[in-house]
Amino acid sequence: MASDKSAQNLNLLYSELLVLLKQEEELRKETQRKLEKAKAVIDPRKEFNRWLQTKTGKSWKNKQFEFQEGKCAACNEPLRFADAVVHHVLPLKDFGSSANRPENFKLLHPGCNLAIGTKIVDFS
Numbered sequence: 001m002a003s004d005k006s007a008q009n010l011n012l013l014y015s016e017l018l019v020l021l022k023q024e025e026e027l028r029k030e031t032q033r034k035l036e037k038a039k040a041v042i043d044p045r046k047e048f049n050r051w052l053q054t055k056t057g058k059s060w061k062n063k064q065f066e067f068q069e070g071k072c073a074a075c076n077e078p079l080r081f082a083d084a085v086v087h088h089v090l091p092l093k094d095f096g097s098s099a100n101r102p103e104n105f106k107l108l109h110p111g112c113n114l115a116i117g118t119k120i121v122d123f124s
């Protein structure tokens with residue numbers, strides 16, 4: 001009878017284990033979903049694009065354009081405000097959200113921005 005009892009206990013243990021494993025699997029999936037969502041929210045590129053559309057972002061661009069005297073920071077040739085693209089000196093790719101600081105931005109021709117890409121250039 002003692003062995004019956006321990007077999008029962010073992011079965012009980014296994015079914016509890018199965019329940020726990022299923023719960024763990026669910027939690028893992030749930031965590032994965034939340035992580036994906038969080039990543040999308042803090043995507044530095046999206047974060048930057050949102051910022052640029054804000055009042056602060058727009059006013060930064062105006063001031064920076066004046067500061068650069070309407071010239072491209074890369075080639076020093078005249079730049080039209082409408083064409084000016086914001087270049088990240090320290091690239092988003094490597095620096096993530098911490099690259100999203102106005103001190104890290106320069107206004108460039110789209111072509112100059114493309115040519116530089118993610119290379120780190122000294123604009124001073």
Ligand SMILES: [Zn+2]
Pocket residue numbers: 072073074075076077108109112
């Ligand atoms: Zn240029």
